[in-house]
Amino acid sequence: MKEIVTVQVGSYANFIGSHFWNFQDELLGLADNPGSDEIFKNHNLDMNVLYRSGETHQGIPTYTPRLVSVDFKGSLGSVNSRGTLYNEAPAPPGHVLTWNGGVATSASEPLKKNLFLESLYLEDEDVGNTGFNSGKNDSRSEIQDKDIVECLETGVQYWTDFSKVHYHPQSLYELSGLWMNIEGFDNYGVGRDAFSGGLRGEEINERLRFFIEECDHIQGIQFVVDDAGGFSGVAGEFLENIADEYTNIPVLLYSVHSPDTSMDPKSRKRTISCNLHDVVSFSRLLAFCKLFIPVGLPSLGKSRTSSFLSLKDEKPYHTSAVYASAIHSISLPFRIEQxxxxxxxxxxxxxxxxxxxxxxxxxxARQNMVSILDVSMPAPSFTGHPVQQYLLENLQPLTPEIVENVEDYQAVESMTVHGVYGAGCQRASISEVKDAVQAAYENAVTRPKFSHLSVARCPLPIPLPFPSIFGNLVGQHGELLDTPISDSASRGSLEVHSIPMAARLRSSNAVLPFLENRLGNLRKFGIARGAPGTELLRNWGFGKEDLEDIDETLSKMVMTLNPYSQESSDSD
Structure with missing residues (x-):
């Protein structure tokens, strides 16, 4: 077994992580349930790659994600930062011997659990805190399930509101002194200072060390960061420490943006700040990872990615579910049992x-460290359509600022297909999927230089707290229908129990606009004579030499993918 440690930094990253771990918990529950489909009992995925076994002080076995989550103080809602398995209550404060005056204690009432979390609490009392429950296979009535779904659709405020997973006491870290809705936590510089302030950096590093040092053969770190504001600065400093301490452990970095962070800034000053933040954040995070994957469209709900979905961009609960599904799919090869x-x-x-x-x-040869993430959700069946139409054309990008339908004969791809349907409305066999993918590339106008394929027959399970984002052309098992199945525009976990998925990572010159935009903004707002953002960058800790280094790095990346781009950049 080769373990993976997952790191989630920032609010939106944790929304994505909450869905991601719900998928894993659902797989565990279905594999353990005698009434489940055989395909879930034989998924052939090694869950120990992502999970650790342990036990409480009372000797009760536990099975928890190998995870470090970083977020604001108060971001956990009604969930305790120590988790629920170990029942470790904080020690009461002792008497201060140097103070002889009176002592007043102020305490706020704990937040009330929502209907979903309350139902988990009742389950745990019934089944003994196993952590393996599947949301649809318990004693709750249909009416209660509907109430839970409605409660989540209208009331999710924290990422823990829909988390069905038990966490280890070392997993959930809240940044002391930085509370939710804090103003001004919107740029790389303030995040960098937050990590270095007090003992925060040391405490976060210690959390990661706990999980890494108990691994036998760690294969890498899966790092998800909310890159739109100060959390990218926290992540950048954290990653630098990781690079210094764990030189040989590769970091796979997902830089995520929610749609609401792509709204047009209200002033020119804010526009400059946002553009320069994107530049320095990208350059710093890129320097300390092995592969950088930008994720987050300006409008996911209006994109072609959501052809069979019905979601609202303003709801992180909705959009994060799509990104989590893609990350689940693209990470399957890391845990396929060999x-x-x-x-x-x-x-x-x-x-x-x-x-x-x-x-x-x-x-x-091109050393392209920035990859594009594509997804087909749900993936269509392998029958009834031309091969190239139902496979390649249904893969749509989740990476912003890229050019589509570009010819790149040096492109390299890694594709994962799982749970798709083949002939006779049955799950396609491994050989069927291989043949279909090969035929798709043979019929494509352009094909990559190299493509790797991973296949699993197990689909993406849809747990109870998954949002109602499927359109009415999606059937119970994710099959795509010719006619609407209901009058409702959206369907959720009570109607859709699993879906087939396809996801792809590709190294391609289609990412050039993403790089060129950052290079152009750096020169326009940070380096050019009289640039309006020079002082701002200096306040963030970036001097002239730092900016020149960033410029050189971005220029080389652009030149590598397209030697002619440099000429156009210089002539602007």
Whole structure:
């Protein structure tokens, strides 16, 4: 087994993480449920890659994510930062011997659990805190489930409001002194200072060290950061420490943006600040990871990615579910169980480690460390359509600021397909998927230089707290229908129990606009004579030499992907 430690930094990153871990918890519950589909009992995924086994002080076995989550103080809502398994209440404050005056204690009432969290509490009392429950296989009535779904659709405020997972006491870290809705926590500089202030940086590093040092053969760190504001500065400093202390552990970085952070700034000053934040954040985070994956469209709900979805951009609960689904799919190869050289599984193929993916996508001649994430959700069946239409054309980008339909004969791709339907309305076999993908590339106008394929027959399970974002052309098992199945525009976990998925990471010159925009903004607002953002960058800790280094790095990346881009940049 090769372990992965997951890190989530920032509010939106934790929204995505909450959905991601719900998928894993659902897989565990379905595999343990005698009434489940055989495909879930034989998913051939090694959950120990993401989870750790332990026990409480009372000797009760536990199974928790190998996770470090960083967020604001108060971001956990009604959930205790120590989790629920270990029941470790904080020690009461002792008497201050140097003070002889009176002592007044102020305490706020704990937030009330919503209907979903209350139902989890009742389940735990019934089944003994196992942490393996599947949301649809318990004693709750249908009416109560509907009430829970409605409660979540209208009332999610914190990412813990819909989390069905038990966490280890070392997992959830709140930044002391920085509360939710804090004003001004919107740029790289303030985040950098927050990490360095007090003992925060040391405490966060210690949390990560706890999980890494108990690993036998760690394969990498899966790092998700809310990159729109100060949390990118927190992540940048954290990543630098990781690079210094764990030199040989590759970091796979997802830089995520929610749609509401893409709204037009209200002033020119704010526009300049946002553009320069994107530049320095990208350059710093890129410097300390092996592969950088930008995720977050300006409008997910209006994009082609959401052709069969019905979601609201203003709801992080909705949009984060799509991004979490894609990350779940693209990370499946890291946990596919590898059988012996003479054995083949009928449920999975295409296992690879994090470092294998990094070397494939970023280790080629162009050294392109920025990859594009595409997804097909739900993925269509392998029957009834031309091969290239139902497979490649349904993969739509979740990465912003890219050019589509570009010819790149040096492109490299890694694709994951799981749970898709083949002939006879049955889950497609491994060989069916392989043949379909091969045929798709043979019929495509352009094909990548190299493509790796991972396949799993197990679909994406839809747990109870998943939002109602499926359109009325999506069936119970994610099949795409010819006619609407209901009058309702959206369907949720009570109607859709699993969906087939396809996801792809690609290294391509389609990412050029993303790089060129950052290079252009750096020169226009930060380096040019009389640039309006020079003083702002200096306040963030970036001097002239730092900006020149960033300029050189971005220029080389642009030149590598397109030698002619430099000429146009210089002539502006």
């Amino acid at each position: 059988l012996g050289p003479s054995s083949q599984s009928s449920y999975t193929c295409g296992a690879m480690a994090v470092n294998d993916l990094v070397q494939m996508l970023a280790g080629q």
